[in-house]
Amino acid sequence: MEQILATTLRSAAPLVLVAMAGVFAFRAGIFHLGLEGLMIAGAFATVAVGDTTGSVELGVLAAIGVCLLLSALYWWVIGPLGANVIIAGLGLTSIGLGGTAYALGAIFDVRGSLFTDVVLPRPVTGSTSGAGVIISEHSIFVWITPVIVLAAWVVLRRSRFGLRLAAVGEYPFAARSAGVNPSMVRLQALLIGGALCALGGAELSVGALRNFTENMTNGRGFIAFVAVIFGAWHPIGAAFAGLFFGFADAIGIQSQINITERVPREFVLMIPFVLTIFAVWLGGLWRRRSLEAEAGYAELREPDF
Amino acid sequence: MTAPSGPAPAGAPAVRCRSLGVSFGAVRALHGVSLELAPGRIHALVGQNGAGKTTLAKVLGGLQVPDTGDVHIAGKEIPPGDVSAAKAAGLAMVHQHFSLPPSFTVAEALELTAARPGGRAVYRRGDLQQRWRDDVAEIGGTAALSTRIRDLPVEARQSLEIVRALATEASVLLLDEPTALLTPVATDALFERLRHLRDSGVTVLVVLHKLREVAAVADTVSVLRDGELVLGPAEMSEVSQGRLSDAIVGPADHADDEVGVRAIAHDQETLLELAGVSSGESAFEPGLSGVDLRVEAGEIVGVAGVEGNGQRSLVSVIAGLSPLSEGSIHIDGDEMTAAAPARRRMRGLRLVPFDRNTEGVSQSAPLWLNQSALRLIGREGLETLYPPRRGWVHSVHSPGSSDRGPRQMARLLNDWWQRRSPLISLRQYKWQATQAMDRWRVRYDNVTQPAESLSGGNIQRLILSRELDSGLEALVAAQPTRGLDFAATEFVRRSLRGLRDAGAGVLLISSDLDELFELSDRLLVMYGGQIVARFDGPYDRRAVGDAMTGAVR
Numbered sequence: 056m057e058q059i060l061a062t063t064l065r066s067a068a069p070l071v072l073v074a075m076a077g078v079f080a081f082r083a084g085i086f087h088l089g090l091e092g093l094m095i096a097g098a099f100a101t102v103a104v105g106d107t108t109g110s111v112e113l114g115v116l117a118a119i120g121v122c123l124l125l126s127a128l129y130w131w132v133i134g135p136l137g138a139n140v141i142i143a144g145l146g147l148t149s150i151g152l153g154g155t156a157y158a159l160g161a162i163f164d165v166r167g168s169l170f171t172d173v174v175l176p177r178p179v180t181g182s183t184s185g186a187g188v189i190i191s192e193h194s195i196f197v198w199i200t201p202v203i204v205l206a207a208w209v210v211l212r213r214s215r216f217g218l219r220l221a222a223v224g225e226y227p228f229a230a231r232s233a234g235v236n237p238s239m240v241r242l243q244a245l246l247i248g249g250a251l252c253a254l255g256g257a258e259l260s261v262g263a264l265r266n267f268t269e270n271m272t273n274g275r276g277f278i279a280f281v282a283v284i285f286g287a288w289h290p291i292g293a294a295f296a297g298l299f300f301g302f303a304d305a306i307g308i309q310s311q312i313n314i315t316e317r318v319p320r321e322f323v324l325m326i327p328f329v330l331t332i333f334a335v336w337l338g339g340l341w342r343r344r345s346l347e348a349e350a351g352y353a354e355l356r357e358p359d360f
Numbered sequence: 361m362t363a364p365s366g367p368a369p370a371g372a373p374a375v376r377c378r379s380l381g382v383s384f385g386a387v388r389a390l391h392g393v394s395l396e397l398a399p400g401r402i403h404a405l406v407g408q409n410g411a412g413k414t415t416l417a418k419v420l421g422g423l424q425v426p427d428t429g430d431v432h433i434a435g436k437e438i439p440p441g442d443v444s445a446a447k448a449a450g451l452a453m454v455h456q457h458f459s460l461p462p463s464f465t466v467a468e469a470l471e472l473t474a475a476r477p478g479g480r481a482v483y484r485r486g487d488l489q490q491r492w493r494d495d496v497a498e499i500g501g502t503a504a505l506s507t508r509i510r511d512l513p514v515e516a517r518q519s520l521e522i523v524r525a526l527a528t529e530a531s532v533l534l535l536d537e538p539t540a541l542l543t544p545v546a547t548d549a550l551f552e553r554l555r556h557l558r559d560s561g562v563t564v565l566v567v568l569h570k571l572r573e574v575a576a577v578a579d580t581v582s583v584l585r586d587g588e589l590v591l592g593p594a595e596m597s598e599v600s601q602g603r604l605s606d607a608i609v610g611p612a613d614h615a616d617d618e619v620g621v622r623a624i625a626h627d628q629e630t631l632l633e634l635a636g637v638s639s640g641e642s643a644f645e646p647g648l649s650g651v652d653l654r655v656e657a658g659e660i661v662g663v664a665g666v667e668g669n670g671q672r673s674l675v676s677v678i679a680g681l682s683p684l685s686e687g688s689i690h691i692d693g694d695e696m697t698a699a700a701p702a703r704r705r706m707r708g709l710r711l712v713p714f715d716r717n718t719e720g721v722s723q724s725a726p727l728w729l730n731q732s733a734l735r736l737i738g739r740e741g742l743e744t745l746y747p748p749r750r751g752w753v754h755s756v757h758s759p760g761s762s763d764r765g766p767r768q769m770a771r772l773l774n775d776w777w778q779r780r781s782p783l784i785s786l787r788q789y790k791w792q793a794t795q796a797m798d799r800w801r802v803r804y805d806n807v808t809q810p811a812e813s814l815s816g817g818n819i820q821r822l823i824l825s826r827e828l829d830s831g832l833e834a835l836v837a838a839q840p841t842r843g844l845d846f847a848a849t850e851f852v853r854r855s856l857r858g859l860r861d862a863g864a865g866v867l868l869i870s871s872d873l874d875e876l877f878e879l880s881d882r883l884l885v886m887y888g889g890q891i892v893a894r895f896d897g898p899y900d901r902r903a904v905g906d907a908m909t910g911a912v913r
Contacts, residue, residue, distance in 0.1 A: 214482045218464070218472040226461040231423060232453065233473040234444040 057188040059305050064189070065263050066308070067301025068197040069094070070279050072255035074293040075207045076248030077283035082211060083244035084224035088144030089129055091276025092151025093122045093249055097256025099155035102267035103162065106171040111261060114173060118253040125151070126249030130242045148276065156269045168268040175262045194262030196254055203251070207290040220244055255279075303330035372435040374399040374532050374563035375420060375451075380429035382415050382587075384813070387805065389415040390426070391587045397580075399434075399531075402554055402564040403593055404578030406571070407608055408845040410803065410815030412587040413567045414456055417536040420565075421453040422446035434531055452530030454521045456537040456567075462510035466520065467492050469509055474527035495523050513668060515546045522553065533557060535566045539573055540843040544873065551577040569845045571604060583607040609847055629657050630693070631834040631865035632678070632709070637687035639677050646889035648673050648684070653884060653891065655834060655865035660856060662880030663869040666908055670889035671869050672714060675838050678867070679711050680704050692833050705734065708833030712823055712840045716816070720823040723812040727804055730811045731793035731826050800825035801851075817848035824855060834865040841875060853879060873904065 073090050080087035097118040105114025129147050132138045163169055175194035182191035211217040222230040223237040223244075230237050259275070260267045278300050285299075286292030307326040373396040382390040390412045397403050407413050418424035420431055425441035432438065433449035446453075460469040467489045471479060479491065489505040496505060509517065518538065525533055535554075539547045554564050554577060568574050574581055574596070581599060582592030591599070591607040632655040641647035648670050655661045665671055676682040678689065680701040688697045691707045699707075713719035721730045790807050797804065802821045804814060811819060820840065827835070837856060841849040856866055856879060870876050876883055877899050885893040885907040893907035 209482060213484065215471065215479065216481065218468055221464070222461045222472050225463055226459075228455075228457070229459045229461045229469075229473065231443065232421070232455060232459040234447055 057186060059302075059309050060189045061191070061193075062305035062308055063298065063302045064193060064197055065301075066304040067298045068193075068200045068262070069255040069258045070275055070282060070300055071200050071204060071294050071297035072196070072251050072258065073276055073279035074282040074286070074297045075203060075290060076251040076255070077280050078207060078211065078286075078288055078290050078293050079220070079244045079248045079251070081283050081288045082217075082220050082224045083241045084227070085133070085241060085245065086140055086144070087245075087248065088141055088277070088280065089125075089147030089151075090144075090248075090252055090279055091272055091274070092148035093125055093252035094151070094256040094259070094276045094279075095155050095270070095272045096125055096151045097122050097253035098260035098271060099158065099256070099267050100253070101257040102169055102171050102173075102260045103158070105173040105261060106169070109173065111173040111175055114261065115175075115253070115257050118257050119250050122249035122253035122256075123246055126245040126252075127242070130245045134238050134241060152270060152272075155267070159267070159269060166269075168266045170266040171261065172265070173261055174265055175257070194258060196258040196262050201294075203254075204290055204294040211290055216243075252276075300330070372399075373397055373432075374434060375565065376432040377420065378429050380416070380419055380431070381427045382412075382419060382424060383427055387813075388587050390419070393429070393584070393587070393589045395582060395589060395593065397563060397565060397593060399563045400558060400561055401579040402558050402566065402577055404574045404581045404596075405565060405567045405584065406569060406574055406581060406604070407584035408569075408817070408847055410818065411584040411608075411845075413584055414536055415587075416584065417453070417456075417534055417565075417567055420446070420534055421451060423453075447528065447530075450529075450531035452525035452528065452533050454518075454525050454533070454535040454538055456540060458509075458517055458521060460509045460517065460520065460524070462508070464509055465506050466496065466509065466512075467505040469520070470495065470524055470527065474524045476527050495527055496520075515542065518542060518546070518550070522550075526557075530562065532563045532565070535564070537567050537569065537843070539568065539570070547573065569843075571601065571846065574604075575601075585610050605846075608845075631655055631657055631691065632836075632867060633690040634678070635688050635690075637677060637684050637689065639673055639682060639684045641673075641889075645673050646670050648677060648889045651687070651889075651891055653867075655867050657833075657865050658860055658863045659881040660860050660866040660868055660879050662876040662883040663867065663886055664873060664876050664883055664904055664908055665871070665886035667871050669886045671838070671886060673889065674886070675711070675714065675836055675869065678704075678836055679709070679713075706831075708831055710827040710829075710832045710835045712820075712827055712835065712837040714838040716819050716823055717812075721811040721819055724810050726808040727797065727802075727811055727814075727822065728790045728793035728807040730822060731796055731807075732789045734826065796825045796829075797822060817844045820844060820848065820852065824852070828855065828859065832859070832864055834867070835859060836867045836869070838869045839871065840868070841870075841872070873901065877901075 073094050076093070077087055077090055100118040100121040101111070101114040103114075104117035105111045108114070125147060129143060132143045132146075133140045159165055159169060175196060177192055177194055178198060179191050179193065182188050211220065219230060219233075219235050219240050220243075222233065223235065223240045227237045230240065255275075256272070259271060264271075279297065282296035282300055283293045286294070286296040303326060310326070375395065375397040378394045380390050380393040381388075393412075393416060395416075405413055405416065415424060419426050420433075422431075422438060422441055422443040422445065430437055431440075431446075433446060433451045436445075436449045438446050438449060438451075459473060461472070464472065467485075470492045471483070471488055474492075476491075480487075485506075492505060509520075512520070521538075522533075522535075533554075538550060542550060551573075554566065558564055558579075566577070568578075578596050580593040580595055581604065582594070583590050583604065585608065590610075591604070632653075634651055634653045637651045638649045639647045645668050651670075651674065653661065663671060663674070673682070677684050680696070680699060680703075684697065688695060690696060691704055691709050694707055696704050696707065696709075717723060722733075725733070794807055797807075800821045802814070802825060803818050811822065814822065835856075840852050840856070844852065853875070856868065859866055860881075868876065868879060877897070880899075881897070883895040883897070883899060883904065884891045885895070885904060887908065887910045892910070893904070895904060
């Protein structure tokens with residue numbers, strides 16, 4: 056049981072970090088399907104630079120830099136160039152997955168996994184039994200994740216910037232008439248999201264593990280996006296959704312260790328995804344009412360722009 | 361052309377623009393508009409739908425970058441398309457469409473849009489509400505600051521827009537069609553407020569489309585026609601009503617729009633009948649309770665009432681868009697209580713919905729598709745289950761309709777093929793749409809342009825061209841003239857009368873009492889989801905007004 060809770064926290068942290076990126080984008084009106092790509096780019100950059108320089112801090116900084124660049128690229132494509140947001144997002148994911156796999160071979164001459172000695176600091180270590188296991192052996196990023204969630208909540212729900220962001224996402228005309236440039240606000244939201252995805256990717260590669268593996272995100276970016284929707288694009292809601300998906304993941308991992316003899320492995324691997332689908336279905340039911348009420352407001356939607 | 365006539369106060373003009381030009385593709389929205397507005401007065405800007413009023417307002421407010429020309433507010437030049445600079449120079453704008461995000465609370469919306477200095481980057485809810493309490497109290501607003509914008513009634517939302525605009529001590533207030541959504545009482549209150557503002561030194565530029573309103577509030581008037589300034593700013597006292605109308609309509613447009621009217625075929629005298637209809641309440645309105653009404657062939661039945669008293673529920677229940685909990689609905693003698701909208705349509709029910717932009721058309725779809733969508737979808741059902749009736753609008757296949765012989769044969773064959781073939785001919789549909797839109801004088805460039813590129817009046821014409829087809833028997837017209845200029849309004853009213861004379865039944869829902877008195881053969885008053893009074897003409901404005909406020913029950 057303790058093991059499951061500990062694994063939950065470890066699996067949830069990257070999901071929650073990336074989900075926060077999704078919340079920022081969603082609130083700015085961007086259906087951000089490039090989270091997966093940013094996440095794996097962050098994971099790769101951390102290991103690549105961290106291992107080369109021997110400094111995990113430089114690795115994380117490099118990851119943030121790479122993700123900021125990719126986010127800016129994404130903004131440029133969907134904003135000034137006017138590309139379709141969803142297709143460009145999926146393109147970003149492809150770039151991330153393919154680019155890291157290619158770079159792995161081209162730079163390090165490795166196929167599959169690149170192992171490293173650098174690792175994120177772990178503030179609490181040493182417990183091997185009892186409740187201590189739950190909080191032991193977590194990287195620093197697991198510990199700061201709640202802080203980041205809280206900060207996201209303050210920024211989005213209790214700050215002027217958050218109001219501007221929400222206006223841009225909900226009703227760009229309102230933002231424009233308030234003298235806000237929607238395009239710039241979207242860029243800011245995407246850059247914040249890029250940095251968060253970098254942290255999520257770094258946690259995945261050098262926080263929970265010590266390697267970079269091709270396609271190691273394995274759909275986590277998309278699950279994080281689902282968490283955003285399931286959490287009604289509220290930072291706290293999305294964080295709890297992320298925690299839930301982390302829990303589903305943990306059950307999958309733990310039962311894989313314990314009961315693989317009796318149950319087919321594929322079935323166990325399926326558990327997180329089945330839970331995800333179920334949760335999304337529940338979330339949809341729960342929110343249908345409010346969406347219907349919203350529909351009555353349609354007549355006041357902006358007519359142009 | 362630009363100097364204000366009459367006794368202009370000294371000092372720089374409050375607003376000055378020179379040779380503004382804006383084009384959207386091939387459409388010239390503004391051309392060479394130069395305008396100077398003297399400070400401390402109420403200036404009205406009028407013109408037909410599509411004359412460029414809103415575009416001009418947007419250019420002045422910095423929301424639209426002009427192709428040519430410049431804008432000065434209070435002597436300062438405003439960089440093109442810079443909302444913040446226009447604000448800094450003292451211009452505040454109240455938009456035709458509400459500019460407050462629906463999900464925001466009142467306090468949040470004001471903080472976002474009013475940009476008063478002194479706010480903190482990170483706030484607490486209570487502090488934010490404290491900050492805006494006085495502003496909302498000033499207008500006698502009872503709205504709690506934690507109310508969400510979408511839960512406010514229309515009048516309160518409008519007041520809030522003005523609060524927002526004035527929160528930064530603006531010296532120039534620009535209102536774009538502020539009366540379009542207001543009841544007459546709320547309009548009077550708004551005008552009173554504008555006069556107060558003028559007396560305290562604010563320059564007001566207000567875009568209006570009713571001449572009665574211009575006469576009521578404006579000191580000077582300017583007229584736009586086809587993107588050009590054709591009159592003004594001229595002192596109201598020096599302009600006759602007739603000259604104003606001429607300036608607005610222009611020389612060529614007077615002989616207007618005769619709509620071809622033919623007898624309507626119907627089976628029963630009573631075309632639409634509701635008996636004891638009740639429905640659940642919606643988010644914005646009380647539900648219906650025990651509504652009885654009947655629309656006979658050849659009459660217009662008016663429904664008066666302050667908005668939000670169940671009119672929307674009434675329309676959506678009749679149209680079959682929301683279920684009723686009790687009672688029955690008959691259309692042309694057939695029970696249609698639970699029938700799908702398409703079946704009601706087949707039976708001859710047509711609808712001009714409350715909101716033409718969202719309910720009446722698909723904004724992004726091309727014109728021809730908007731025009732013929734219902735025929736495309738219901739092609740088989742509409743035409744084979746109920747053979748086309750001889751309607752009041754000419755069938756588009758028979759412009760002369762007196763031809764005989766081979767051409768007639770060819771036409772019948774084509775009709776049959778159109779109805780029976782599993783394939784549709786887009787060319788045919790586009791052609792039909794063109795014909796219908798031309799009959800209704802829809803002004804457009806190309807049948808493939810999206811509906812959102814049309815002005816409000818033209819969208820209404822498009823909807824009429826679709827709804828008033830050959831199968832029409834009963835029409836539900838919800839606020840059919842709201843927001844239209846007077847030429848378009850006249851056109852719609854003429855069409856409704858033409859329908860009535862041809863034997864159709866019309867249910868006219870409106871919040872404009874003048875319109876109802878002018879058109880209705882009988883008048884019902886809705887209050888709180890019920891019909892509380894019934895009148896026959898001639899109408900007593902007082903009695904109807906009392907019934908609308910619920911004084912008579």
